[in-house]
Amino acid sequence: MLLKVIPAAEAPQVLSAMRERAAETNAEIAAAAEKILRDVRKNGFDAVKSYSERFDHAEPYEIPAERLRAAYDATPEALRKALEHAAENIRAYHMQRVPESWEWRKDEGRVLGQVLRGLDRVGIYVPGGTAAYPSSVLMLAIPARCAGVREIVMTTPPTENLSDAVLAAAYIAGVDRVFAVGGVQAVAALAYGAGFIPRVDKIVGPGNAYVAAAKRLVYGSVDIDMVAGPSEVLVLADGSADPRYVAADLLGQAEHDRLASAILVTTSARLAEETAYELERQSVRLERRGIVVDSVTNYGAAIVCGTMEEAAAIANDVAPEHLEIMTENPRGVLPMIRNAGAVFLGAYTPEPLGDYLAGPSHVLPTSGSARFFSPIGVDSFIKRMSVIEYSKTALSEDADDITTVAYAEKLTAHAHAVEVRA
Numbered sequence: 001m002l003l004k005v006i007p008a009a010e011a012p013q014v015l016s017a018m019r020e021r022a023a024e025t026n027a028e029i030a031a032a033a034e035k036i037l038r039d040v041r042k043n044g045f046d047a048v049k050s051y052s053e054r055f056d057h058a059e060p061y062e063i064p065a066e067r068l069r070a071a072y073d074a075t076p077e078a079l080r081k082a083l084e085h086a087a088e089n090i091r092a093y094h095m096q097r098v099p100e101s102w103e104w105r106k107d108e109g110r111v112l113g114q115v116l117r118g119l120d121r122v123g124i125y126v127p128g129g130t131a132a133y134p135s136s137v138l139m140l141a142i143p144a145r146c147a148g149v150r151e152i153v154m155t156t157p158p159t160e161n162l163s164d165a166v167l168a169a170a171y172i173a174g175v176d177r178v179f180a181v182g183g184v185q186a187v188a189a190l191a192y193g194a195g196f197i198p199r200v201d202k203i204v205g206p207g208n209a210y211v212a213a214a215k216r217l218v219y220g221s222v223d224i225d226m227v228a229g230p231s232e233v234l235v236l237a238d239g240s241a242d243p244r245y246v247a248a249d250l251l252g253q254a255e256h257d258r259l260a261s262a263i264l265v266t267t268s269a270r271l272a273e274e275t276a277y278e279l280e281r282q283s284v285r286l287e288r289r290g291i292v293v294d295s296v297t298n299y300g301a302a303i304v305c306g307t308m309e310e311a312a313a314i315a316n317d318v319a320p321e322h323l324e325i326m327t328e329n330p331r332g333v334l335p336m337i338r339n340a341g342a343v344f345l346g347a348y349t350p351e352p353l354g355d356y357l358a359g360p361s362h363v364l365p366t367s368g369s370a371r372f373f374s375p376i377g378v379d380s381f382i383k384r385m386s387v388i389e390y391s392k393t394a395l396s397e398d399a400d401d402i403t404t405v406a407y408a409e410k411l412t413a414h415a416h417a418v419e420v421r422a
Contacts, residue, residue, distance in 0.1 A: 002283065002296045003250070003264070003276040008305045011265075011314055018261050018299055018318070019368065021230065026209060033184045033213040040188035045195030051185040058158035060181035060189075062196060063167065068178065071167035079165060086357050087138050087172050093359030094146040094378050103387065109394030113387040118148025119223075121198060122381060123190035124175070125205035125215075126166055128157030128182055133206070134169035139361040140204050140225075140376060141173035147381035153200060155190065157182025184214040191218035204363070204376065225376055229367035230259035230299075233351055234320035234340075236311055236333065239268035241326040242347060246271070247278035249324055249350055254295035255288040261299040263318065265311045272302035312336035319370040322351045341370045396422045 006014065039047040045060075052060045072080065103113035124140045127133070141152050154170055156162065158180035170178055179197050181189060187207075193199030203215055204225040215224045233253035235246050250262035266272055283292050305311040312333065315323060319339035327333050330345040337343060341364030342354050355362045365373035374380075390398075399422035406415035 001276040001280055002293060003279045003300055003302050005269075005272045005276055005302045005304065008303055008310055008314065011301075011303045014263070014299075014301045014303070015314075015318060018232070018263075021259050021261075021299060026213075029209050030213045030217070033210050034217055036184040037188045037191070037214060037217055040185060040194060041192050044193075045189075045197070048181065048185045048189045048194045048197070051183065052158065052181055055183055055185075056158050056181075058180070060158065060179060060185075060197070063162070063178040063180055068167050068171040068175075071162075071164040072171040074164050075168040080168065082356075083134060083138065083165075083169055083172055086135065087142060089357055089359040090138055090142045090361070091146065094143045094361075098146055098148075098378050099382065107394075109391030111387075111389040115385045115387055116382050117385065118150065119144075119201040119381050119383060120149070121151040121153065121200045122149050123200035123203045123222075124152065124154040125182075125186060125190070125203060125207050125211060126154060126156040127207055127211075128159040128163070132163035132166050134163070134165040135356050135362065136206060137166060137169035137175070138173050139363055141170070141175050143361055143376055143378050144204075144381045145174055147378040149381050151176045151198075153177045153179065153190070153198065155179045155181050155186040155197075157186075184210050187211060187214035187218060191222045202381065204380070206363075225363060225380060226365055226369065226373055229369075230261065231256040231322075232261040232263075232318075232320050232366060233322040233324065234263045234265060234315055234318055235324045235326060236308075236315050237264065237266045237268070237271060237324075237326040238308065238328060239266075239271055240328040241266070241268075241271055243271055243274035243278045244282075245347055245350070246275045246326060247282050250275070250279060250296070250300065251282055251286065251292060252350070252352060253322065254292045254300065255286060256291075256295075258291050258294040259299065260295045261320075262296060263300060263320075264302040265305060265314050266302065267305055267308055267311055269304050272304050275302055308333060309336065315340070319365075319368045321364045321366045321370065322354070324349070324351060339368075339370045341365045341373075341375055392421070 101115045105111050122144045144152050152175050154175045189197040190200045190203050202223040206228055212227050216227050254260050254262045283289055316339045321341040323340035324344040325333050326347055361376040363376035399418050402418045403415040
């Protein structure tokens with residue numbers, strides 16, 4: 001069987017392998033990315049052009065708005081309607097959670113608050129070639145637009161045949177400008193500005209190991225969404241779950257990548273064994289079976305626990321990108337969950353629903369970072385500014401405490417700035 005069935009006592013070994021595969025850092029990749037970033041920062045568009053011609057055999061260029069419309073028109077009707085439907089759901093979901101500026105009139109003479117503003121310009125990185133995901137364009141651009149971002153720009157590698165579906169998604173989502181440039185040089189251009197490619201405030205979107213390394217390195221010059229690792233799913237189930245569904249969902253994640261992880265954590269030994277059988281049976285007909293075999297063999301397992309509390313503790317320790325709860329009462333288990341990128345409740349809420357249509361963004365924290373990161377949403381594209389307003393009387397009343405702390409820190413000019421007014 002591809003999927004090994006193990007007791008909870010052996011779970012730490014499996015989880016350790018997951019963490020190691022996600023934490024591996026290729027020093028050569030990081031060094032190569034740093035060299036390109038440094039070159040672009042110094043030499044601007046000339047360096048971007050040079051690397052683009054070397055790696056993609058094409059000069060960077062801006063894709064005109066008419067090309068986006070033409071791609072939309074050329075997209076098969078069924079796919080176009082599906083993308084429109086997804087966009088509608090994504091927009092509706094994120095508009096529910098747009099935060100607002102606020103003020104608190106603490107008392108006479110003291111007003112405190114916060115002003116919220118959308119970022120001025122956001123850059124979306126979209127992979128090219130076989131890894132062309134129009135759904136990711138929608139999942140990134142629409143929340144940014146809901147947040148009030150003034151300008152959304154997108155980069156995608158200048159492949160010989162640009163994906164009509166990706167360009168159509170950019171048209172549907174209202175992306176303002178699209179540039180045919182990819183790789184580390186695209187990240188550098190977005191981070192520092194290069195020729196006709198403007199500098200952005202935040203870079204979001206998936207990419208290969210070089211792109212991920214570049215995003216990590218430019219953080220601080222710009223904001224980034226996260227450094228994404230291999231994809232993962234954890235199914236939390238009891239004996240009521242259908243092993244066919246569980247196996248299908250594990251396979252759906254395993255086919256992403258040889259480093260992807262698919263784990264079942266269950267209170268039912270019978271379900272674990274039947275899922276292992278089903279996974280073997282269903283995997284035979286998959287086009288990407290070779291990838292699935294490597295993924296499940298190296299980073300998959302069915303972990304059998306004594307109680308649901310024990311199973312939930314393992315899930316929280318993993319902090320998976322996707323967590324499916326297939327139990328008799330999924331909402332009863334939900335309060336036990338503290339760490340997950342997205343939670344899917346019940347037998348009829350498979351992970352692909354979140355990938356493509358439901359509404360929440362599928363750009364999620366991976367590699368256990370759901371312990372401290374959140375999914376992409378409107379909050380990801382909003383900055384907050386504190387607002388403080390005091391009257392002369394209010395400042396005079398608080399002056400002694402302010403100056404006392406200032407003198408304690410030996411910042412006499414700070415104290416004087418208050419004393420001159422009080």
